[in-house]
Amino acid sequence: xxxxxxxxxxxxxxxxxxxxxxxxxxxxxxxxxxxxxxxxxxxxxxxxxxxxxxxxxxxxxxxxxxxxxxxxxxxxxxxxxxxxxxxxxxxxxxxxxxxxxxxxxxxxxxxxxxxxxxxxxxxxxxxxxxxxxxxxxxxxxxxxxxxxxxxxxxxxxxxxxxxxxxxxxxxxxxxxxxxxxxxxxxxxxxxxxxxxxxxxxxx
Amino acid sequence: xxxxxxxxxxxxxxxxxxxxxxxxxxxxxxxxxxxxxxxxxxxxxxxxxxxxxxxxxxxxxxxxxxxxxxxxxxxxxxxxxxxxxxxxxxxxxxxxxxxxxxxxxxxxxxxxxxxxxxxxxxxxxxxxxxxxxxxxxxxxxxxxxxxxxxxxxxxxxxxxxxxxxxxxxxxxxxxxxxxxxxxxxxxxxxxxxxxxxxxxxxxxxxxxxxxxxxxxxxxxxxxxxxxxxxxxxxxxxxxxxxxxxxxxxxxxxxxxxxxxxxxxxxxxxxxxxxxxxxxxxxxxxxxxxxxxxxxxxxxxxxxxxxxxxxxxxxxxxxxxxxxxxxxxxxxxxxxxxxxxxxxxxxxxxxxxxxxxxxxxxxxxxxxxxxxxxxxxxxxxxxxxxxxxxxxxxxxxxxxxx
Numbered sequence: 001x002x003x004x005x006x007x008x009x010x011x012x013x014x015x016x017x018x019x020x021x022x023x024x025x026x027x028x029x030x031x032x033x034x035x036x037x038x039x040x041x042x043x044x045x046x047x048x049x050x051x052x053x054x055x056x057x058x059x060x061x062x063x064x065x066x067x068x069x070x071x072x073x074x075x076x077x078x079x080x081x082x083x084x085x086x087x088x089x090x091x092x093x094x095x096x097x098x099x100x101x102x103x104x105x106x107x108x109x110x111x112x113x114x115x116x117x118x119x120x121x122x123x124x125x126x127x128x129x130x131x132x133x134x135x136x137x138x139x140x141x142x143x144x145x146x147x148x149x150x151x152x153x154x155x156x157x158x159x160x161x162x163x164x165x166x167x168x169x170x171x172x173x174x175x176x177x178x179x180x181x182x183x184x185x186x187x188x189x190x191x192x193x194x195x196x197x198x199x200x201x202x203x
Numbered sequence: 204x205x206x207x208x209x210x211x212x213x214x215x216x217x218x219x220x221x222x223x224x225x226x227x228x229x230x231x232x233x234x235x236x237x238x239x240x241x242x243x244x245x246x247x248x249x250x251x252x253x254x255x256x257x258x259x260x261x262x263x264x265x266x267x268x269x270x271x272x273x274x275x276x277x278x279x280x281x282x283x284x285x286x287x288x289x290x291x292x293x294x295x296x297x298x299x300x301x302x303x304x305x306x307x308x309x310x311x312x313x314x315x316x317x318x319x320x321x322x323x324x325x326x327x328x329x330x331x332x333x334x335x336x337x338x339x340x341x342x343x344x345x346x347x348x349x350x351x352x353x354x355x356x357x358x359x360x361x362x363x364x365x366x367x368x369x370x371x372x373x374x375x376x377x378x379x380x381x382x383x384x385x386x387x388x389x390x391x392x393x394x395x396x397x398x399x400x401x402x403x404x405x406x407x408x409x410x411x412x413x414x415x416x417x418x419x420x421x422x423x424x425x426x427x428x429x430x431x432x433x434x435x436x437x438x439x440x441x442x443x444x445x446x447x448x449x450x451x452x453x454x455x456x457x458x459x460x461x462x463x464x465x466x467x468x469x470x471x472x473x474x475x476x477x478x479x480x481x482x483x484x485x486x487x488x489x490x491x492x493x494x495x496x497x498x499x500x501x502x503x504x505x506x507x508x509x510x511x512x513x514x515x516x517x518x519x520x521x522x523x524x525x526x527x528x529x530x531x532x533x534x535x536x537x538x539x540x541x542x543x544x545x546x547x548x549x550x551x552x553x554x555x556x557x558x559x560x561x562x563x564x565x566x567x568x569x570x571x572x573x574x575x576x577x578x579x580x581x582x583x584x585x586x587x588x589x590x591x592x593x594x595x596x597x598x599x600x601x602x603x604x
Contacts, residue, residue: 008520008523017517017520018524020590023589023590024590025589037592041553041554041557041593042552042553042554043553044514044533044534044535044542044553044554044557045514045535046592046593047592048592066590066591066592067590067591067592068512068513068514068591068592068593068594069514069517069535070514070515070516070517070533070535071516071517071520071535072535073514074517074590111535114535181541
């Protein structure tokens with residue numbers, strides 16, 4: 001008979017869950033140059049990311065965090081906090097949830113949702129840094145618009161799914177998990193689905 | 204890595220009782236089809252009927268009132284589905300009484316089936332529960348009427364252990380002319396269950412919650428009560444459930460209830476003592492906790508507790524690393540994004556529902572295991588709280604700044 005796996009998720013995820021890196025000690029965030037907070041407790045996950053920045057080079061020198069979240073949220077933010085050190089603010093801003101998931105050795109589909117919060121909070125912290133340093137012009141709004149709040153699926157994700165082959169609402173759901181929780185985004189998602197099908201494939 | 208292996212998830216499933224295992228190993232040699240007339244078949248038939256007698260005796264029923272089914276879920280589906288029949292040929296008068304009543308804290312196999320029946324024209328009314336998970340009897344009285352054909356209320360809740368007063372409820376239901384079903388999967392074998400004193404028309408049993416095998420359950424259908432099979436096309440179970448009998452499972456279930464009858468006396472007090480040690484130990488060593496479920500009308504084996512500022516899946520997996528198996532009401536552990544519907548129904552807020560842990564003990568649980576949990580758990584909660592945005596002892600948490 002098969003034996004139980006060592007762990008519910010990948011070994012890398014396990015390591016970061018058991019020994020999370022760069023946890024913010026205490027509550028004082030004053031010594032940091034940027035603070036970002038995302039998520040909410042009612043949904044079961046919340047994330048705070050704080051950064052220190054070399055202002056000459058605009059490079060992140062330290063990144064710490066706290067979370068109310070599950071194993072995937074803890075591990076993904078732990079690995080993200082290691083990844084961003086030494087990167088420029090611009091580079092760090094563009095780290096995608098996919099990169100984090102790959103670095104973790106993969107995540108089950110239903111756990112992607114839990115891992116996106118870390119880089120959202122990181123982007124909030126970077127924007128917070130710009131705001132504090134009189135560089136409001138550099139504040140990057142989330143260019144993507146979240147369509148499905150429950151699964152954090154944006155119009156960009158919908159576009160990607162269409163480009164990867166989704167043609168029906170059902171196929172869109174299969175690829176993105178969009179609309180699989182409360183379902184309120186269905187109408188808006190269907191309009192976007194038609195729009196991107198038309199733009200890219202003329203149908 | 205872990206010092207001990209502690210299984211405190213007996214409401215999810217239980218290990219086979221050694222006597223059940225022995226019985227089933229012996230039964231593996233017995234391959235005859237109980238429907239066959241030759242000696243192989245007669246041997247299987249005799250054993251199946253013996254198991255039926257054991258199950259019937261255990262709940263105070265007669266043998267003909269016991270139908271073996273594939274699971275508790277199948278039993279519940281069967282009962283609820285009686286009331287969606289388009290004709291009144293099987294269930295006389297069912298067209299007149301096409302509403303059913305259930306509660307907001309049922310197992311998903313009842314809730315989802317009810318929802319589906321709703322799509323097929325049945326009117327479903329859901330009873331609220333109070334902060335302890337008890338159904339509101341006044342609300343029930345208001346809902347009952349000549350439109351209601353069936354009331355389905357679980358006897359013991361799987362998540363919080365709260366017990367309902369099925370006897371009183373059944374009297375109210377019968378006075379209104381409806382039939383009464385109780386999902387007793389978590390109650391049978393843990394508290395005394397007698398179908399006559401409960402006064403129910405249907406009652407659901409599952410083997411794997413009481414140290415029997417998976418894939419076998421039983422449905423009690425009171426003699427004379429209208430019935431229609433969910434799985435048709437065979438004469439098995441007196442035409443009430445088609446499909447060749449799961450002889451191995453049936454013998455396992457028979458042995459499981461036999462062992463329960465022997466071992467239940469005294470077990471309730473022993474588990475209650477362990478639960479009090481666990482409860483008091485958690486209360487004394489961890490701040491900002493909230494116990495879920497009824498303080499007294501509850502399964503002795505089940506303790507459900509929420510930890511402020513901590514997400515349940517993280518607790519579960521840190522405990523798993525220490526060899527301790529429990530479950531959580533957190534959305535993250537369930538594959539959905541919603542926390543426990545049971546806790547939400549009791550009025551617990553979503554954050555505390557996400558941070559809930561269920562300890563469910565069994566016949567093999569010991570004081571030593573409880574002590575081990577009490578040694579490990581406070582450190583884990585402290586550790587998670589130290590990295591939590593949602594917790595500062597005695598103060599505002601980071602999120603509120």
